[in-house]
Every structure is written in C-alpha cells, then in structure tokens.
Amino acid sequence: MSGDVEEARLRSTEDAQAQVALLADRWAEAVVSNDADRIATYLADDWAHISGSGVTTREEFLDLVRSGTLSHAAMSLVSPARVRAFDTAATFTARVTTTVYQRGERHVADEWSTDVFVRHGTGWQCVLTQTTPSTAPAP
Known part of the structure; x- marks a missing residue:
C-alpha cells in the first residue's frame, strides 16, 4: 500500500474514532435527559442491551x-x-458509573460498557451495548 493511501486510511480511521467518541458522549447526555425520543436517535432499530440480567430490546428500554x-x-x-x-463498524469501551432510578428506587452501577456502532450513510448508530460490573477498585 502506498504511503499516501495508508496515510488517508489512517486519517479516516482517526476521524471515525473521533466521531464515535463524540457520538457516545452525546448519547450519554441524551440518556441522562430521560428523553426517549432523543435517546432513540442514537439506537438502531434492532439495538439490544446485554447485561447480567439478560437482553433488553430497544423498545423495552x-x-x-x-x-x-x-x-x-x-x-x-x-x-x-x-x-x-473499522470500515463500517466501531467499538467504544469504557468504565462507567451510572445512577439510575428504577420504580423510584436508586441504584448506582460501576461497570464496563462496550457499545458497538455501525456506520449508516453519513453517521453512526449503536446496535449493541454490553455491560459488565466492575470488580476493580475505582481509579
């Protein structure tokens, strides 16, 4: 592969990584807004959340x-x-803390979260979120 082609590919990958990082940040803001319609714009129709309690579909969430x-x-x-x-897919993994209220009861989670994004047209949508409780001490 020529140097120019390799450099363009590297730049494209870096651009995609920056786009996905920004998208993940905006999606987190949407989740905390508790606006289901806003959250939905980040999720593919067949998105699922996988956790220790099983699979939650987009519509259930x-x-x-x-x-x-x-x-x-x-x-x-x-x-x-x-x-x-990658060409049409990306992953975003980070340790995340969340505070949620489920049926009025407060829960705090410290977990590793991986989101899988797929490129569609000019943007990205999340197709899968996998969470795993963290057992390591907080940094």
Whole structure:
C-alpha cells in the first residue's frame, strides 16, 4: 500500500474514532435527559442491551424511559475510552458509573460498557451495548 493511501486510511480511521467518541458522549447526555425520543436517535432499530440480567430490546428500554419506570440521574466515564473504528463498524469501551432510578428506587452501577456502532450513510448508530460490573477498585 502506498504511503499516501495508508496515510488517508489512517486519517479516516482517526476521524471515525473521533466521531464515535463524540457520538457516545452525546448519547450519554441524551440518556441522562430521560428523553426517549432523543435517546432513540442514537439506537438502531434492532439495538439490544446485554447485561447480567439478560437482553433488553430497544423498545423495552425506551418504554421504560417513556413511562418513568427507569430514569438516569448521572452517567460518567471513570476511565479513558477505548475506541476502535473499522470500515463500517466501531467499538467504544469504557468504565462507567451510572445512577439510575428504577420504580423510584436508586441504584448506582460501576461497570464496563462496550457499545458497538455501525456506520449508516453519513453517521453512526449503536446496535449493541454490553455491560459488565466492575470488580476493580475505582481509579
């Protein structure tokens, strides 16, 4: 591969990583806004959240937010994010703390979260979120 082509590919990958990092930040802001319609713009139609309790679909998650059964009070990165971009897919992994209210009961989570994004047209949408509780001491 010529140097110019390799440099353009590297620049394109760096641009995609920056786009996904910014998108993940805006998505976290949308989640904390508790605005289901705003949150939905970041999620692919077949998005799912995988956790220790199982699989939650996009519609199940959005319905919980819409009804007020689930609300987010805070979401913060605890570690630097690891962002990797490929031709049409990208991953965003970070340690995150969240404060949620489920049926009025407060829960605080410290977990590792990985989001898988797929490029569509000129943007990205999340197709999968996988969370794993953190057992390591907070940095």
